[in-house]
Amino acid sequence: MTKYREKAPLDWSNLSFSYMDTGTRYRAWYRSGQWQAAMTSDNTITLPEGSQALNYGQQCFEGLKAYTTVDDRVVLFRPDLNYQRLNRSARRLMMQEVPERVFMEGLERVVRDNFAYVPPYGYGASLYMRPLYLGVGDNLGLKSAEDFLFTVYCSPVGPYYKDGFKPISLMVSSYDRAAPRGTGHVKVGGNYAGGMLASQEAREAGFGEAIFLDAATRSYVDEVGTSNFFAFTSDGTLVTPRSPSILESITRISLLEVARSMGFKVEERPIAIEELADFEEAGCCGTAAVITPIASINQGPLNYQYGDGVNAGPRTLQLYERLLDIQLGKDQEFAHWLHPV
Ligand code: PLP
Ligand code: COI
Secondary structure: OHHHHOOOOOOHHHOOOOOOOOOOEEEEEEEOOEEEEEEEOOOOOOOOOOOHHHHOOOEEEOOEEEEEOOOOOEEEEOHHHHHHHHHHHHHHOOOOOOOHHHHHHHHHHHHHHOHHHOOOOOOOOEEEEEEEEEEEOOOOOOOOOOEEEEEEEEEEEOOOOOOOOOOEEEEEOOOOOOOOOOOOOOOEHHHHHOOHHHHHHHHHOOOOEEEEEOOOOOOEEEEEOOEEEEEEOOOOOEEEOOOOOOOOOHHHHHHHHHHHHOOOOEEEOOOEHHHHHOOOEEEEEEOOOEEEEEEEEEEOOEEEEOOOOOOOOHHHHHHHHHHHHHHOOOOOOOHHHEEEO
16 A cells, blocks of 8 residues: 555656656557557557558547545546547547547556656646557558557646746737638647647747637637637626637636636637737636636737736636636535546
8 A cells, every 4th residue: 555655756846748758558459349458668659650640640639637636536637528529539530439448447547557656736736648549550542540549648747838827928820720620629630730830930939829710711719729718808708719620628618617607607609809809818728738827919910918917817817726626626516527546
């Protein structure tokens, strides 16, 4: 028992959002209609060169976190929703669906096996879980794989943006991230490869990240490269984009429910770019980004500013604190969102 409680000698308060080889990961192969799973200490994957994942981007993934709660339990935040989204991505890419027992077993075994790397309570850190799903085979033409590899690895992480809960400034990208009837609503690697240049250009111009407009008309706000967008209007309504090309963020689904229960009016609707001028507060939300306040959004000569640019606005702060309370097991109302491991 004491061995199980031992923790890796890490500087828990200063973790960044980066890869760490924690020792073990889960691999489940789908071959000839059968799933076969095992843990492995090998952090490399050997695949046939013709694999659809490597040549045609037939791959999708998930991101979620394990936390140590205030009462010293280790929990996953809403893994059932990640399971459903992984299979929505898989269906869109014509991949075999992953059975729920394989998905959950992968997460649970990786958390238990890497218990030493689950950050203890109180450091603002968590164990980031990365389920990854690949189409595999000796292939040349454009068609779906018949074999698949589902894997789960993990890394202890701190904040995605180095300053944590500090406002960042965004630049409206001149690139499009995803088309309305494309793959923007699912979590596939190609969406991210296409967005890297936008992020880099935003950073080179001195901004924290890129924000994308809808590709069809470029007149509505879609989302940020790594998270969904939300804002508060001057009458205190929480607004967030409805768009066919944004990822269905589990953090956002959760925040909308929490906000309603806190008495906020909530609107999910297209957000015209001109409305950016009127918002009082704005933020990004996602697993890695948690809630990151937005200080400003820049589009050429236009610069929209929120709050004092240094601190999060009061409503954003209220939501952030409530979300953390839920994830750290301090909240009764949404305690059922935590999956103990
Ligand atoms: N949008 C994009 C493009 C993302 O990469 C993410 C991160 O997963 C999100 C939104 C937020 O989704 P979630 O809250 O499920 O992590
Ligand atoms: C997440 O928030 O889980 C993501 O997948 C974003 C990724 C770019 C780190």
